[in-house]
Amino acid sequence: MSVELDVFVGNTTIMDEEVYQLWLDGYTVNDAVKVRMEGGVLEECEASADVLLSDTMDQYRTFQMCERLLHSPAKLANQLLFQIPPHRQVVLIERYYTFDDAFVREVLGKKLSKGTKKDLDDVSAKTNVTLKSCRRQFDNFKRVFKVVEELKGPLVENIRQHFLLSDKLARDYAAIVFFANNRFETGKRKLQYLTFQDFAFCAGQLINNWTVGAVDNMVEDMDVDLDKEFLQELKELKILITDKDLLDQHKSLVCTALRGKTKAFNEMEANFKVRIKSHGHHILHVLAHLLAHGHFIEPCRSDRWTTADMRLYLTHYTNSAHILDTFKHQVVWDRYMGVVKSCIFKMYHD
Template structure:
């Protein structure tokens, strides 16, 4: 009896995004097969279990062989071993470098070293992210950090060009690199309410306004290191709480702006007392940023010296924005205040960060 068999031969790799995600998430082949079966793959393709197992194993082998190329994404487009369409390459890269916010929140600000990597077992148990996936994400953070730390030019653009990531993901990695380089403290209990995206937004504000690259785009480490000259200039802002004439003017102009707004809600006397504490706190944060430890405690200080006092008085986010806006603008009217540019550069970031951080 004659049997006809149609055979198609091609070299374009066919990959299932579902299986790829299971591989990225750290599932074993057998566990991945179970997930696929529970998802109805047998009914969808009228397949048997052994076929699903074989298909899953084959795709896992392909992903493992591609992984070394994913470590250097620019090589993926130029290699000849795997015939992968450009749109599929972009998907593979973007999803390989994607990360779980709950995981990155645990390692944010920590040194990307062997010591931190040893803690991944505990982080995996705490976050529910599989250990294999934790290791992949951590190694990606470390890889990106190593590649860009010696490069000149904008941090986000360097990441985007060398790792072919989307703008959003490149900016998230820039935040991770920035936090790792400056070792900001993010693990304290009172900071746990802040999400990774909260802190990533703040990192973007610091990068765009307080780094060397904010004023000179031709220097090394332009978006990684804070501008030391600017941090030194911040010491001059202490006159706002030490010069009696400036202090009185600042207080008077600010209360003229807020009278009938916040004062009707909290009372003038209470607002005056709160103003003294907050003003002293914000200026003291500025004057101490030449100290490495105080830089690391930047977010703790914002919470302790501004956010917590305002919460204790039951300020709404709108109240807080109104207060900070008038507090900042009132310095513009001071007769002998000589540090307006420094003040605006400082308070622009402070306002943006606090606006983002002031939530439950």
């Protein structure tokens, strides 16, 4: 008895993006099959449940074999085991390194160590991200950190080139590396309303203006370590709050500029809130201090300032210092307040 069989042979590795995402999300094979069935794939492909199970298992095996290459994305293009078109390689890499905002928000600023990794069970339960996915994301953070921490040159560009990520994702990883290196306190109760993207924006501001790389673009750790000379120079700004005459002049200039322009003027005049935090180690936690310690944002939120009020106040507060004849530290002032203003504008959710 003869049997006719149609066979197609090819060398391109077949990868279903939906199955890949289920694998990345930490679904088991059986759970992935259920999700695919609920999505109507059996009717769409006119296949049986056994065939769907076999296909899912086969693709999971392929992803697992590819994973070691994804740890060093540049190797993916040069290997011969899997014939994966370039455009598909881009998708595989980008998705592998994409992370959940809820997860990164929980680990942001923490040391990327074994101790933190042990706590991922709790993070998984809190964020509703599977433990397997949490571990993959954490390991990705740690891997990127280790590769780029000693490289010369711009941090974002180093990440983009070594891991072949999009510019947006590379910038997000730069923020993660920066916060992990400087151990910013992002987990305080009063900071919980802030999203990862709020912090990522602020990290970009700090990297571009306050790191060694802001003044020398070819030094080690250029975008990871804050400029120590700048931190020392910040101490000079204390004169704005320690010299009473200067403080009174500054307040008078700011209030004169604000009078009649906002309904919040009385509160602004009664509570001259901005305080320069230039004491050594405090600057490493400037964002946390601005928020959690009530130095600026929290009181303004309590007084129900609008975003427009905030912008108006900070603009005049910054510009008025330029008029003070006895204030001789304008360059440092502008470098400091430029970042502080940008960060506050981003973080102030009225």
